[in-house]
Amino acid sequence: MPFYRYDVAEHAWTRLADAPVGAYSRCAMAMQGDRLFVLFNIQRDMLLYDILTDSWLRYSSNPTGDQTGTVNMAGDGQSIYLAPGWFAGTQSSS
Numbered sequence: 001m002p003f004y005r006y007d008v009a010e011h012a013w014t015r016l017a018d019a020p021v022g023a024y025s026r027c028a029m030a031m032q033g034d035r036l037f038v039l040f041n042i043q044r045d046m047l048l049y050d051i052l053t054d055s056w057l058r059y060s061s062n063p064t065g066d067q068t069g070t071v072n073m074a075g076d077g078q079s080i081y082l083a084p085g086w087f088a089g090t091q092s093s094s
Helices: none
Strands: 004-007 012-015 027-032 035-040 045-050 055-061 071-075 080-084
Touching: 027 080, 035 071
Parallel strands: 027 071
Antiparallel strands: 004 012, 027 035, 035 045, 045 055, 071 080
16 A cells, blocks of 8 residues: 655655555554554554654554554554544444
8 A cells, every 4th residue: 555755845745665555444643753653444453664764564463353443543652542443333332
């Protein structure tokens, strides 16, 4: 899947290494230093994008074990926080 970086000063897009996933409709990202942690809604694995080497690594399993419908992630410099959502009808509301 194509992956891009936008240079704000130059007003230009640069294509980076393709993400090792097929088509997706949503993803969440959290940055920690020179690394970007990415969870795509169709993935059961969290991917790690290394900015310095322009490369991807399958990093960790999705803790829910499910394909998520929506997902939000944030980082605080030490940890990544994940708040998953689900496709309608796949999770109970309780």
